[in-house]
Amino acid sequence: MARPRIVIVGAGFAGFQAARTLSRQSGGSADIVIVNPTDYFLYLPLLPEVAAGILEPRRVTVSLAATLPGVRVILGEVDGFDFDNRTVSYADPEGTRGSLGYHRLVIAAGSVNKLLPVPGVTEYAHGFRGIPEALFLRDHITRQIEMADGATDPAECESRCTFVVVGAGYTGTEVAAQGVLFTDALTRNRPHLKPKWLLVDTADRVLPSLDARLARAADRVLRERGVRVLLQSSVKEATSDGVHLSTGEYVPTKSLIWCVGVRPDPLVADLGLETKQGRLVVDEFLNVPGHPDVYACGDAAAVPDLTRPGEITGMTAQHASRQGTTVAKNIAASYGRGRRRAYKHHDLGFVVDLGGLDSAANPLGVPLSGLPAKAVTRGYHLLSMPGNRVRVAADWLLDAVLPRQGVQLGLVRSSAVPLDSAFPDAMPDTGVTERTTSS
Numbered sequence: 001m002a003r004p005r006i007v008i009v010g011a012g013f014a015g016f017q018a019a020r021t022l023s024r025q026s027g028g029s030a031d032i033v034i035v036n037p038t039d040y041f042l043y044l045p046l047l048p049e050v051a052a053g054i055l056e057p058r059r060v061t062v063s064l065a066a067t068l069p070g071v072r073v074i075l076g077e078v079d080g081f082d083f084d085n086r087t088v089s090y091a092d093p094e095g096t097r098g099s100l101g102y103h104r105l106v107i108a109a110g111s112v113n114k115l116l117p118v119p120g121v122t123e124y125a126h127g128f129r130g131i132p133e134a135l136f137l138r139d140h141i142t143r144q145i146e147m148a149d150g151a152t153d154p155a156e157c158e159s160r161c162t163f164v165v166v167g168a169g170y171t172g173t174e175v176a177a178q179g180v181l182f183t184d185a186l187t188r189n190r191p192h193l194k195p196k197w198l199l200v201d202t203a204d205r206v207l208p209s210l211d212a213r214l215a216r217a218a219d220r221v222l223r224e225r226g227v228r229v230l231l232q233s234s235v236k237e238a239t240s241d242g243v244h245l246s247t248g249e250y251v252p253t254k255s256l257i258w259c260v261g262v263r264p265d266p267l268v269a270d271l272g273l274e275t276k277q278g279r280l281v282v283d284e285f286l287n288v289p290g291h292p293d294v295y296a297c298g299d300a301a302a303v304p305d306l307t308r309p310g311e312i313t314g315m316t317a318q319h320a321s322r323q324g325t326t327v328a329k330n331i332a333a334s335y336g337r338g339r340r341r342a343y344k345h346h347d348l349g350f351v352v353d354l355g356g357l358d359s360a361a362n363p364l365g366v367p368l369s370g371l372p373a374k375a376v377t378r379g380y381h382l383l384s385m386p387g388n389r390v391r392v393a394a395d396w397l398l399d400a401v402l403p404r405q406g407v408q409l410g411l412v413r414s415s416a417v418p419l420d421s422a423f424p425d426a427m428p429d430t431g432v433t434e435r436t437t438s439s
Contacts, residue, residue, distance in 0.1 A: 004103040011036035014298025015108035017324030052178035062387040111262035111299035120238035159252035168201035172259030177354040276302035284342035297323035351377040
């Protein structure tokens with residue numbers, strides 16, 4: 001290779017930040033390549049607003065080519081590694097196979113839906129992990145309300161107006177909070193329709209992995225909006241007409257929204273390297289033991305948490321972004337630029353956007369709710385996004401002054417967003433809370 005080649009697998013929070021930092025530090029002295037199935041970085045925290053019709057989908061996507069100068073983007077799914085010969089194999093969107101040699105490798109493959117062995121879930125539940133799922137869900141919710149409006153059977157009308165969200169972690173809580181406002185908007189001129197939203201989780205409170213004060217604020221908002229929060233409960237079976245809960249209750253519904261969390265990309269399990277909790281073991285410098293030229297970060301990596309000895313860092317965007325920066329600096333150090341550093345980071349707090357004028361946040365440990373939290377939440381997202389800030393702010397402004405457009409676009413069919421994008425876990429029940437990459 002004329003120049004050392006650094007290959008980054010994945011363009012999520014960790015991979016994107018690693019590529020951006022390397023592109024700034026290398027000064028063109030390295031060939032930086034990022035391999036990703038799409039040509040954009042997806043800002044996951046705002047995905048519920050796409051599903052609720054607040055933001056257009058392109059607002060939460062940031063072009064890799066436009067924001068990563070000096071980085072070569074290859075569209076493809078990586079499916080093989082040869083660590084001895086330092087090569088990565090992949091398949092592009094048209095099925096053509098290719099391979100890349102590397103001098104340094106960063107594995108930032110991210111995570112996929114967590115899928116549990118519950119009868120009927122793969123057939124009847126809708127996942128929530130990317131743009132296609134968000135667009136499908138927006139159309140699906142709109143369609144159910146429209147079909148309920150034309151239904152002559154009261155039972156059918158009720159089932160189409162009932163929406164069940166499984167998982168009261170970050171994503172599930174936001175989907176339920178935004179979703180109930182969306183259906184309220186869709187039924188404003190249909191007063192005879194009464195949408196119902198249920199949020200189900202095995203935990204004893206919503207947002208169990210976050211500060212208890214945030215959880216109480218979010219729980220209060222959900223219940224005030226009429227969301228039925230079912231805690232210490234799970235889905236035992238899903239059918240085409242409804243769901244059976246662990247409480248013995250049967251809920252007629254056409255809408256089962258699966259937000260139970262994420263697991264590392266299955267690619268990690270096929271590497272033949274040591275894993276912990278399904279994540280690739282690395283040292284505090286984000287190096288894979290025994291492979292000094294291989295690094296891993298983000299959801300795919302079991303990074304030691306130096307602030308909590310014996311534990312690994314959570315699967316959050318906050319950790320992933322900072323680990324991407326650390327990886328880039330340690331790779332630069334391996335070429336003699338600077339010195340390598342161990343990854344150590346204290347959480348700076350979390351933000352949860354509950355739609356309307358409600359949010360919950362604890363910046364630097366200070367609990368906030370209502371309008372102050374809303375200001376902090378939206379400010380945080382605008383600062384964290386690597387692009388599209390003006391467009392996102394404009395969509396927020398338009399949503400505040402104009403009614404939402406409740407129409408189906410029909411861009412994504414159900415067959416295009418199968419839930420079984422992750423392997424079944426061995427855990428026996430659903431509603432398991434996520435530690436999401438969305439904060």
